Amino acid sequence: xxxxxxxxxxxxxxxxxxxxxxxxxxxxxxxxxxxxxxxxxxxxxxxxxxxxxxxxxxxxxxxxxxxxxxxxxxxxxxxxxxxxxxxxxxxxxxxxxxxxxxxxxxxxxxxxxxxxxxxxxxxxxxxxxxxxxxxxxxxxxxxxxxxxxxxxxxxxxxxxxxxxxxxxxxxxxxxxxxxxxxxxxxxxxxxxxxxxxxxxxxxxxxxxxxxxxxxxxxxxxxxxxxxxxxxxxxxxxxxxxxxxxxxxxxxxxxxxxxxxxxxxxxxxxxxxxxxxxxxxxxxxxxxxxxxxxxxxxxxxxxxxxxxx
Numbered sequence: 001x002x003x004x005x006x007x008x009x010x011x012x013x014x015x016x017x018x019x020x021x022x023x024x025x026x027x028x029x030x031x032x033x034x035x036x037x038x039x040x041x042x043x044x045x046x047x048x049x050x051x052x053x054x055x056x057x058x059x060x061x062x063x064x065x066x067x068x069x070x071x072x073x074x075x076x077x078x079x080x081x082x083x084x085x086x087x088x089x090x091x092x093x094x095x096x097x098x099x100x101x102x103x104x105x106x107x108x109x110x111x112x113x114x115x116x117x118x119x120x121x122x123x124x125x126x127x128x129x130x131x132x133x134x135x136x137x138x139x140x141x142x143x144x145x146x147x148x149x150x151x152x153x154x155x156x157x158x159x160x161x162x163x164x165x166x167x168x169x170x171x172x173x174x175x176x177x178x179x180x181x182x183x184x185x186x187x188x189x190x191x192x193x194x195x196x197x198x199x200x201x202x203x204x205x206x207x208x209x210x211x212x213x214x215x216x217x218x219x220x221x222x223x224x225x226x227x228x229x230x231x232x233x234x235x236x237x238x239x240x241x242x243x244x245x246x247x248x249x250x251x252x253x254x255x256x257x258x259x260x261x262x263x264x265x266x267x268x269x270x271x272x273x274x275x276x277x278x279x280x281x282x283x284x285x286x287x288x289x290x291x292x293x294x295x296x297x298x299x300x301x302x303x304x305x306x307x308x
Contacts, residue, residue, distance in 0.1 A: 002066065003027035004155060004186050005051065010060035012046055012210075020046045022210040024060070028155075033177060033187040035197035035218075038207040044190040045085065047207065048157050051188075052082050064155065078106055081148035082157045087140045091133040095124055098132060099146045106151035118146050121176060138169045145173075149180075156180060158189035162196060174200050228291060230261040230272055235285040245278045259286070 005028035012021035021043050028034055038044050049055040053069055062069045064076040119125045122142040162170040177187055206214040237256035249262045263270045
């Protein structure tokens with residue numbers, strides 16, 4: 001399948017000499033949700049802005065549906081919708097007017113039925129006659145998404161789409177993003193809420209200091225890098241790990257009342273049964289046993305630390 005976005009050897013160096021993007025190579029598949037993660041200043045917004053034509057790359061090439069974004073910018077930009085971090089709207093325009101105007105900017109004929117459908121999908125229909133200045137931050141964020149969708153783009157960039165949005169609205173937006181993907185729209189999002197990426201993304205990219213350090217299918221990433229833990233609540237406090245079980249990857253938690261065994265869940269032999277036999281032989285009893293698995297946040301933090 002041909003990628004809908006192809007990024008090849010992209011570099012961005014500012015006049016000050018700061019290198020914001022360092023040899024980025026990335027393919028985005030049609031109708032996928034791709035989450036770009038990274039700490040503040042990593043280059044997430046710079047990369048998105050470069051793809052959208054807001055910032056010029058110093059070197060390299062980007063194509064959208066096989067078309068160069070520089071030489072065929074009118075065509076490529078018509079395929080893209082962007083929801084930036086900043087809430088930049090005309091304070092005294094109504095919701096209906098500002099979304100309709102955005103559609104017209106791309107040369108699209110008026111389509112009140114489509115604007116109505118879009119506003120309803122974002123729970124904005126009852127606010128259509130309200131001026132932007134009258135809306136809450138969360139509602140303004142929804143209007144920004146409606147503006148980005150107004151010209152029916154095939155690709156939607158969401159730069160921190162749920163920043164400052166309450167949990168309930170965030171989940172509504174997740175559902176909207178899934179529906180857009182199901183309708184064939186390609187979604188690229190940056191987010192500080194890593195559970196957001198874990199919830200809705202198909203693939204994950206991690207960027208740090210302008211370098212793309214990892215791109216992986218979400219499920220494969222969590223299988224490869226995720227750790228599983230066996231947690232034992234002990235009957236009696238343990239001050240040190242007995243020599244008979246030091247060969248296991250164990251740590252003592254909760255002031256000596258908990259023993260944690262970390263293992264690779266992909267291994268055919270986890271070693272759990274052998275560990276339990278050794279614990280019994282060492283007269284170490286437990287009152288409860290449970291398992292836990294690394295979240296995407298745990299993996300992200302470890303990746304960023306490893307590359308520091």
